[in-house]
Amino acid sequence: MKTVLVVDDDLNICRITKLYLEKNGYAVVTAHDGEHALQQFDLLSPDFIVLDIMLPKREGWSVCQMIRAKSDVPIMMLTARGDVDERIEGLQMGADDYLVKPFDPNELVARVTTILRRTLLRTKAGTPAHIYEVGSLRIDVLSHDVTVERQLVALPKKEYELLLFFVRNPNQVFTREDLISKIWGWDFEGEDRVVDLYIKRLRQKLSAWTERKVDWSIRTVWGVGYKFEGPDAC
Known part of the structure; x- marks a missing residue:
């Protein structure tokens, strides 16, 4: 049984998140401020951390940095804001995912499960937790580098975020509305x-960087949306 540490000063969010995770077979511990989160992490060595940004005593950014300095445990950041710059900052600090409040608890559980599965695959393959590789495509979350056939591909923030979201959620169909909410935020007016x-x-x-047939692609699902197909995504 995997252990998830849920850190949020909103007791209702902790309660609901704990309920849904436990229904899906996870052991859950909670903390309501940054200092307590670090104590729980040192005591329990959880397999996954759901971490709010705005916390008493020590904010989530600082908690994330301190944990990441000594562990590759997957971290999902929670925030009431959906700013692109903030999401990029979180990813560059070492967070593995980013979920904007209010969120569907079922989506949180699905993301936790997906990230833990990928983490296990990367561990078995000897790939660092901050690296995502699908065939010739490689994304380094810490350096923000995207390469194809070892050639650096320059991507603006939105394109980078969109690609990273797809790679982290392979073989799932997303509508345009889904992608707008995840990448641009609900307040997007375009x-x-x-x-x-x-x-x-x-x-x-x-x-443009490869001439060979690759085992990954962003495929159009007509009448629905798009999905990233990459059976070996990890």
Whole structure:
């Protein structure tokens, strides 16, 4: 049984998150401030951490940095804001995922399960936790580097975030609305067709660096949306 440490000063969020995780077979411990979170981490060595950013005594950014300095345990950051810069900052600090409040508890459980499965695969393959590899595609979350066939691909923030989201959630179909909410945020006021434009750019940039057939792609699911197909994604 995997142990998840849930850190949030909102007792209701802790209660609901704990309930849903336990229903799916996880052992759950909670903490309500940054200092207590660090104590629980040192005491229990959890397999996964759900970490709010705005915490009493020590904010989530600091907790994330202190844990990441000594452990590769997967960390999902929670926040009431959906700013792109903030999400990128969290990923660069070493967070593995980022969920904006309010969130669906079922989605949180699904993300925890997916990330833990990928972490296990990377551990078996000897791949560092901050590296995502699918065939010739490689993403380094710490350095923000994306390479194809070992060639660096320059991506703006939104394209990088979109690609990273797909790689972290392989073989799942997402509508334009899903992608808008995850990458641009619910307060985005543009057209949902912006997703098509960004995916077109990603396909062009990534395919420009390889001439061989690859086992990954961002595929259009007609009438529904898009999905990243990569059976060996980890």
